[in-house]
Amino acid sequence: MKSQAISELKRTTYRKQRQIMTVYYSLYGQLLDFNNLYKGFKKVKIAKGAAGIDGQSVGAFASNLEMNLKQLQLELQTKQYRAQPVKRVEIPKDDGGVRLLGIPAVRDRIVQQTLLNILQPIFDVDFHPSSYGYRPKRSCHDAISKATVFIRKHHLDWVVDMDLSKCFDLLDHELIISSVKRKVTDGSILKLINQFLKSGVMIGNNWEASTVGSPQGGVISPLLANIYLDAFDQEMKRRTHRIVRYADDILILCRTEKAAQSALITATQILEKDLKLTVNQKKTHIAHSSKGVKFLGVEIGSQWTRIQASKLIGFKQKVKQLTKRNGGINLVEVIKRLNPVVRGFVNYFSIANCKRELRALAGWIRRRLRAIQLKLWKKPLRLHRRLKQLKYKPPFKFITMNSWRSANSPLSSFAMPNQWFEELGLYSIEHVNTGWLALSAFRK
Numbered sequence: 001m002k003s004q005a006i007s008e009l010k011r012t013t014y015r016k017q018r019q020i021m022t023v024y025y026s027l028y029g030q031l032l033d034f035n036n037l038y039k040g041f042k043k044v045k046i047a048k049g050a051a052g053i054d055g056q057s058v059g060a061f062a063s064n065l066e067m068n069l070k071q072l073q074l075e076l077q078t079k080q081y082r083a084q085p086v087k088r089v090e091i092p093k094d095d096g097g098v099r100l101l102g103i104p105a106v107r108d109r110i111v112q113q114t115l116l117n118i119l120q121p122i123f124d125v126d127f128h129p130s131s132y133g134y135r136p137k138r139s140c141h142d143a144i145s146k147a148t149v150f151i152r153k154h155h156l157d158w159v160v161d162m163d164l165s166k167c168f169d170l171l172d173h174e175l176i177i178s179s180v181k182r183k184v185t186d187g188s189i190l191k192l193i194n195q196f197l198k199s200g201v202m203i204g205n206n207w208e209a210s211t212v213g214s215p216q217g218g219v220i221s222p223l224l225a226n227i228y229l230d231a232f233d234q235e236m237k238r239r240t241h242r243i244v245r246y247a248d249d250i251l252i253l254c255r256t257e258k259a260a261q262s263a264l265i266t267a268t269q270i271l272e273k274d275l276k277l278t279v280n281q282k283k284t285h286i287a288h289s290s291k292g293v294k295f296l297g298v299e300i301g302s303q304w305t306r307i308q309a310s311k312l313i314g315f316k317q318k319v320k321q322l323t324k325r326n327g328g329i330n331l332v333e334v335i336k337r338l339n340p341v342v343r344g345f346v347n348y349f350s351i352a353n354c355k356r357e358l359r360a361l362a363g364w365i366r367r368r369l370r371a372i373q374l375k376l377w378k379k380p381l382r383l384h385r386r387l388k389q390l391k392y393k394p395p396f397k398f399i400t401m402n403s404w405r406s407a408n409s410p411l412s413s414f415a416m417p418n419q420w421f422e423e424l425g426l427y428s429i430e431h432v433n434t435g436w437l438a439l440s441a442f443r444k
Helices: 002-019 028-032 034-047 058-062 065-077 106-124 140-152 173-181 187-198 221-238 257-274 309-322 331-349 355-377 380-389 410-415 418-423 437-441
Strands: 086-092 098-103 158-163 201-203 206-208 242-246 249-254 285-288 293-295 298-300 305-307
Touching (some): 028 034, 028 065, 028 106, 034 065, 034 106, 058 065, 058 106, 065 106, 106 187, 106 221, 140 242, 140 293, 140 298, 173 187, 221 257, 249 257, 249 293, 257 285, 331 355, 355 410, 355 418, 380 410
Parallel strands (some): 086 201
Antiparallel strands (some): 086 098, 158 249, 201 206, 242 249, 293 298
């Protein structure tokens, strides 16, 4: 009886919290403000991005910025503004499939960004605390840290790893509008959002209607998805389930396998019946932390966090593309192109316990660079000259200059020591602090 009373109290408190939610009746005037449109443009400019179906780039729009913004402002004031169809772009996925993006025109991105600047603070304040995707001052690292705390501190070792099929593409338009309407009742704002949802897609020269979904690539789409999925987050919270969600990547953390199985059934019902989404049954599964829980590129274990094998493979493929021996590019330029890729990978995955992996990658990268330099030298005499400059005394063993094996030879290492690559500007990954997730997670 006591537990029932507590549960009822929680439900009552939840209802009251939802009831006292602030509702905004008039926001369209903020969208019409020239300064707000200019702020929207600046963010679009920083984000860069390709042109939409009209072929106008951000730079072209900026070349006559004041006039273009005033024209946009006038169209919004007179309700003559019409969103253009998005441009279909296919992006390859790691699993071999493609991700369908919809690229809006620059002018539409500016309006969406301005609208986002207005709506984000209104909705973000009430989002679930364990929702991390596309939210200000929240990151993948925060989401991984939260899941780590649940597993290692609270011992929620049984984890439901849920995968949604084409989440953005299946968002129901009526549910999107009704979800937004709970906090924003301004009819002009709602009609504008509806425009973006129903503007359609240009595939080549053919227009296709958009009756469902919010295009990936749209500036406003991530916020709409979060508003949409917040209903799932809050319902799981009401049922006392611990979750961590980053966009459509969902973890439900439980104490027992039976509880995880029950949570999976509940979550599937909410997502498929209430929200009209599709749970990918093949990729959705229950895992135990002792074997590792895959989330946002890492595997979280009871005592460790490591990089997913697929991410290591993907990184090495990128490095191989940038370090081809037949490229004919000098080593300094190769390193210049390579550094951003290496730095980005390390900055993200240094949260994991990956000291050994980074050490192996560093050696492998240097070997590939040595192979490039050997090929550029062409003849062993140039290698020998380099060795003499470094005070090594002949005779020197003959090696093949275009051989991968030669790049790992003692002569290559003597001629091109590790320090030499650092002097050329190669980003050093061997001395990076790793495994800091365990510490950061427990500070939260």
